[in-house]
Amino acid sequence: MSNTKIMQWKLLVFCLVLLVIFLVRGVFNSHDEQTLKEMRIIMGTMVTITAHHHDVGVLSNAIDAAFKRINQIDALMSTYKEESELSLLNKAKKPGRYPVSNDLWNVLELAGRMYQQTDGVFDVTVKPLWDVWQLAADTNKMPLKSEIEKILDGIGWRHIKLHSDSKEIEFVSESCMIVLGGIAKGYAVDVAIEALRDNGVQNCLVDAGGDIFCSGVAPDGKPWKIGVRNP
Structure with missing residues (x-):
């Protein structure tokens, strides 16, 4: 075979290789x-x-x-949703013990750990205090000091208990409510x-x-x- 034909074959093979590479890249680009x-x-x-x-x-x-x-x-x-699981719990009769969903249980467990780790700074039982200050903002009227002090007595993780065996929350005090x-x-x-x-x-x-x-x-x-x- 002459050198010219050899070069032609090499060129043909090279072109075929380039074509294959182009086609493969096209397939991958489609993905x-x-x-x-x-x-x-x-x-x-x-x-x-x-x-x-x-x-x-x-x-x-x-x-x-x-x-x-x-x-x-x-x-x-x-x-803010009156029929949410949390809203219904907050409106439930207290003291009392109530089952909760898996998601709410997970969040309450985490909230309990955060309460301990922050020495009570992170506290989800502040809902009554939250409500008082929300009312103050709406009415442009400051709450009384005595009112705040009374509410503070009912706030804290000691007012609820979590029962892991049954995934239930127990409200110990009548005024305890939760905000998440x-x-x-x-x-x-x-x-x-x-x-x-x-x-x-x-x-x-x-x-x-x-x-x-x-x-x-x-x-x-x-x-x-x-x-x-x-x-």
Whole structure:
């Protein structure tokens, strides 16, 4: 075989290799990561979910599942919804012992640990005090000192007990009520991330008005970037 023909064959093989590479790259490019960002107003704030996955159907379903879980937490723990599980507990006869859902139990357990770790600074039993100051803001009238002191006597973790064997909460005092505004949103973000992962999406970010959870990497393959506004 002449050198010319050999060169022609080499050129043909080289072109075929390039064609194969081009086709393979085309196949992989058809499976490039898709990024979705969805925002909804839940729990009194803007909740944003950003996630990426090569299958947009998987991505969409996972984001829907995450928002569904956040709505479930809101329906359980909102003090603004009269029929929420928490609102019904606050209106229940006291003293008394009542079963709670798994989600509410998880948050109450965490709240109890936070109460201990902060020496009582983080206290979800401040609902009566919360209500008094909310009324003061609405009426532009300061509450009496004696009224505040009376309310403070009924506040504190000592006024409730958690029974882990039956997942029940026991209200020891008549006036004890709970507000979860300082913890429920963070828990909702946690379960939203769990829902995304359970539905096949590992690379995601959930932001609920500043309560943020980052999982995996950002769409550019680098770590997620978050920041604190100054001021």
